Amino acid sequence: xxxxxxxxxxxxxxxxxxxxxxxxxxxxxxxxxxxxxxxxxxxxxxxxxxxxxxxxxxxxxxxxxxxxxxxxxxxxxxxxxxxxxxxxxxxxxxxxxxxxxxxxxxxxxxxxxxxxxxxxxxxxxxxxxxxxxxxxxxxxxxxxxxxxxxxxxxxxxxxxxxxx
Numbered sequence: 001x002x003x004x005x006x007x008x009x010x011x012x013x014x015x016x017x018x019x020x021x022x023x024x025x026x027x028x029x030x031x032x033x034x035x036x037x038x039x040x041x042x043x044x045x046x047x048x049x050x051x052x053x054x055x056x057x058x059x060x061x062x063x064x065x066x067x068x069x070x071x072x073x074x075x076x077x078x079x080x081x082x083x084x085x086x087x088x089x090x091x092x093x094x095x096x097x098x099x100x101x102x103x104x105x106x107x108x109x110x111x112x113x114x115x116x117x118x119x120x121x122x123x124x125x126x127x128x129x130x131x132x133x134x135x136x137x138x139x140x141x142x143x144x145x146x147x148x149x150x151x152x153x154x155x156x157x158x159x160x161x162x163x164x
Contacts, residue, residue, distance in 0.1 A: 003135040006105045011062075011074045011091040018105065024055050025157060026131040027150065028109060030097045030122060031060040032069035033080050037126035041085035043147025047154065048089040054158040055133060058089040061105075063097050066125050070094060097122045112137035132157075 004019040027047065032038060041060075048058045062077050064070040072080065074093055081087035095103040098121050102110075109129040110120040128141040130153065141150060 009093040028129045030063040032125040035069040062094045113140035
């Protein structure tokens with residue numbers, strides 16, 4: 001199975017295949033509304049706005065597995081992200097990223113790029129995976145890796161006209 005065969009559910013309940021993102025560079029993030037890293041939504045949105053015209057998309061997957069930091073239902077999550085951080089990048093329904101019932105997307109991402117000391121497990125919300133336009137998982141970022149730090153990698157992958 002490759003990333004494009006995987007089915008996901010949008011935050012408004014629509015089923016779609018990851019195939020819709022073929023040819024785009026993706027930053028796949030497990031997110032939460034009540035986390036110390038929640039302010040990263042602002043930086044993720046800034047990355048999305050800066051690079052979306054260059055074939056880049058941020059995909060946010062709410063997760064409640066870490067300290068109960070995403071207890072809200074999808075409509076509340078969507079409203080919070082929109083009103084608090086002006087999020088316009090795609091959000092999806094809540095998922096599990098660890099354990100036997102981990103979502104297939106995160107199973108694939110974790111096996112392709114392991115974390116610290118070779119661990120597949122995601123340690124906290126706002127773990128990020130950079131996926132190339134061909135579906136190859138290029139890099140895994142820790143929750144402490146800010147969107148501004150990821151911008152450096154994106155700038156080399158998706159240069160803006162004039163180098164700005």
